[in-house]
Amino acid sequence: MRSFTLFFIAAILCVGNLAKAQSKHQFTLGDKDFLLDGKPFQMISGELHYPRIPREAWRDRMKMAKAMGLNTIGTYVFWNLHEPQKGQFDFSGNNDIVEFIKIAREEGLWVILRPSPYVCAEWEFGGYPYWLENEDGLIVRSKNAQYLSEYESYIKELGKRLSPYQVNHGGNILMVQIENEYGSYGADKEYLAINQKMFKDAGFDGLLYTCDPATDLVKGHLPGLLPAVNGLDDPAKVKELINQNHNGKGPYYIAEWYPAWFDWWGTKHHTVPADQYTGKLDSVLAAGISINMYMFHGGTTRGFMNGANYNDQSPFEPQISSYDYDAPLDEAGNPTPKFVAFRNVIQKHLSAGTNLPPVPLAKPTISIPKIELENVAGLNDLKPEGKSSESPLTFEDMKLDYGFMLYRTKIEGGKSGVLKVKELRDFAVVMINGKTVGNLDRRTGLDSMSLRLPDGTVTLDILVENLGRINFGKYLLQNKKGIVGKVIFQNNEVKNWQNFPLPFNTWGHYTPKIDLLDLNAPVMKKGTFSLSVLGDAYLNMTDWGKGVVWINRHNLGRYWRTGPQQTLYVPREWLHTGKNEILIFELLKPGNKEISALSKPILDQLQ
Template sequence: MMMKRIMFAVLGLVLFSGLTAELKAQQAKQLLGVKHTFALGDSTFLLDGKPLQMISGEMHCARIPREYWRDRMKAAKAMGLNTIGTYVFWNAHEPVQGKYDFSGNNDIAEFVRIAGEEGLWVVMRPSPYVCAEWEFGGYPWWLLKDKTLKVRSRDPKFLDAYKKYINELAKELKPLQVTQGGNILMIQIENEYGSYSNDKVYMDINRKLFREAGFDGVLFTCDGAPQMPAGYLPGYLPAVNGLDNVAEVKELIKRHHNDKGPFYIAEWYPGWFDSWGGNKHHVVSALEKAKKLDEVLAAGISINMYMFHGGTTRDFMNGANFDDKQPYLPQTSSYDYDAPLDEAGNPTEKFRIFREVIQKHLPAGTELPAVPAKRKTIAINNIALNSYSPLFGNIGKPVKNDLPLSFEDLDQAYGIVMYRTKLGKNPSGLLKVKQLRDYATVYVNGKRIGVLDRRLKLDSLNLSEIPSDAVLDIMVENNGRVNYGPYLTDNRHGITEYVSLDGVELKGWEMFKFPFTDLKDFKFSSKSPANAPAFYKGTFNLNETGDTYLDMRAFGKGFVFLNGHNLGKYWEIGPTQTTYIPACWLNKGKNELVVFDQLRSGHKNISTLNGPILDQPRVAASIKSEN
């Protein structure tokens, strides 16, 4: 117990009830601007030569509005955490090759600094592969423009792009390492590599790239228990994921680390993510997990909760799972994760139970900050949607090619591509899209005749009674590139091979690009579209703001923009049926909402709720024509 008291005095994390707010702030800022040492002991981490047990929670700056970063850090302190674990998403920081973005919600350095100001250490996981239920596992889509390039390999083209990115990232993060007076304790190289391959030469190249970029502190790897032999790098700390049996954790790490620790669970799962079409919202027992947390902390093992706060995967950045044992499963935009902090940052019962467990393992007399209050919510009834923009009315200049081109060949990252060709005389038979990625609505002469869905291995439908010279449109949406497993290298999107009718390949294609990076070029009018994919726009005024949740149960499939922010995707199949709106993105006064729906039409209004609907799976109403 005396050793723990010394440890927390060094950290400046012991908050006695008599301390003034000013003194508490001074203690917190001791983590920044003061050089500490951080090293691996035989059984524990050593901070300034004294044992440190990291009690950590994972959060990602891209999933949390920048305005709420400090709020979430304060909540972490209130639960008793002393460390934040965080991934860095390469595709968020280099959306276009050679153009880097570390501003706004991508300001990872500021995220780290705020953690330090709030008295929190950071374990940085730039990897650059992250998995994380994030589009392409964090890799930028433009790597796929070269069909021959292989990610997670010794491919020189991949390593060249990787090196340039890591060097740019290092410029942001090097000064924040503990070796240079910052609060980043250690850096992860690669991520669960043993689940993908076992090339130790490639792993050592990762190490060299990080060192050459200027990451001079402790490096580590992490893997699931069965994959650790393939994924660890000899001589570097091998952390374990998904395991919370104390004896097994210690034995496994010692086996791969010269019969010693320290012992670190890099990903401990108090919850889980949801996928579109899943039969439920994942919920994990707080009491069962609290018991395991108690055992782990009592054994002196350091731990990182994945996730402490998930937040929301906005824009088009959700990933997908797919391998030979399971169908393609894109993940929901809500990343609530049944975490201690919910999607909107509110403490849950799991938060309170975990806090009680952690409190037991802190030095006697330690006073944690109060549990944060639930955030204010509002409900907005009947927002009128009275301005419309049909997608077919906004078709621009096409790209023409004999064969269909993928998103990557069209230099498009996300969104939708409309593929158009003209059918011949008396067309009929099986229309088949070979290697559809991922979801398509099919139109003949502007009328929808069905949908195709990679999830369901539905890549074809029968055409009959079709007039000669009919126009065929196949509207293909990227539902999220695979983020985990062996198919990372097979991730090109759109129509990636060919389209055939009655066994004959169709040619002579026009392709219309809809990346939806913004909506400024779409033309709106008061004429409501019938049975067609369209945007529905409305404005509303507020006297007060608060967190709220769009009720999407009357809508089909699409995404939502609010005041210029892409809030993410919705889909009637659930289980998520709401879209979270953070209060900080609402205005007192006028607000603008735009909903795109590719399946249902005729929308006249939409409302918001003061709480989420995360557990309402539904069967899609129909995959046939509405006409």
């Protein structure tokens, strides 16, 4: 009996190992096509980012991807999420990239992984963790030894977790991208080769590739790897460019195909009709070219994770919290006319007899007519223990990653003059004796204001908001936040500051305060509301000023009266039947006492 039992166990193990071996695939480069187990395979992929979607909704978004005809999804991996402080890694909750990839496999989707330490992605600091700014002499995207050491530590941690899910190890990750549009930044092939070696040493031993815009592809491509192109969808030009840089061969991959664009504060909402893209998509698929739509579904850049653009020709442009992108799925994950149009094109290019899954219904929405709010904390209640300094300290000096910094000093009153904040990054509320007297804004170049000080010793407060570190271009290396220069009043430097960091990275517990009723300064407000039916909702911020909102401990993102975004998306997954709590940190209109929620977003209204 014992020998039979052992034989039975051995047989089971043998079958299990065989099944495991059979689950492995080969994904290779042919002369014209990608080859999956030796057969031509055309990737029809769409980008969606796990932190921009509630974890509870990952599967729903992937079902939508399948329903549109996608066989693959692409995602960046965000260093600043996974190593928020040096040596402290976080892959939990919405950061659980492993679970995201597993769900994709369960839903029948392959994955293109983009784990370069630099991602751009309209994301804070292009994905770099803020603490790199505190490493003396560190130069990102270079052969600098300090940078490479931090990079290597991070990529090895990723490799331990993600390399087992490559297709050649039995997983669903088809390809892994090294660096990201490097040709738009530099042209150092030795640096790219170091990237390649680091990825291989970390366990990414499958198919590697680079991606760059067409005009920069030559600079950003590492010979020997597949060069993918971004932003080009003329089949003849795609093939010609890749042939020129890949020994006269394919396969051909458009790593980022843009069906629309992102938004930033103070600029109109970007939309492009679907019919301007359906013909291009049709021609690309007909030519056998693989494609990754950026974005298939944008979602929301919650918390303080939006980036900003800045160059010598344009002002500082921080991006809004909505990453709707006018994509095939809207911010809430519902199909748009673009979804239907693209699905119809893709259907034409599927194998005969292949039927796409039915399109899931749009999710239910709710409106909330009124939520009453009370003032529960002023700046003196919110500020932690500060640090003294002669000149203002930056966020990085205080090891403050995101959020706000309150700068406080005493000056002699009874005089008038111009207050100037040199190198303000990025938005400031100026207060005299606890009352707001004006705002400063890096976007518009407004760094000065006239002040008339009352008699006696005056308390000067400057609350500075980090609106997002630059995520693209040469100014990646000039990304410190707060007051980076000096504060000048009447042409004299103002000294002797207290620096109070306000990261707002945890949910606070507050009770109403009577002494805040007539406050004329930034304030934290709290309200509760009860729901019997759940659905997606959109907080209407049209009559508010500027700030941040949390619901049930989830940071929903920023709002700003300037627009174009006037609502904040509230996922139904984060609402409860019964009691719900809302916190609002309002900078400009502390007198507001109520808020409502709509059943539709407002993303196109400038004020």
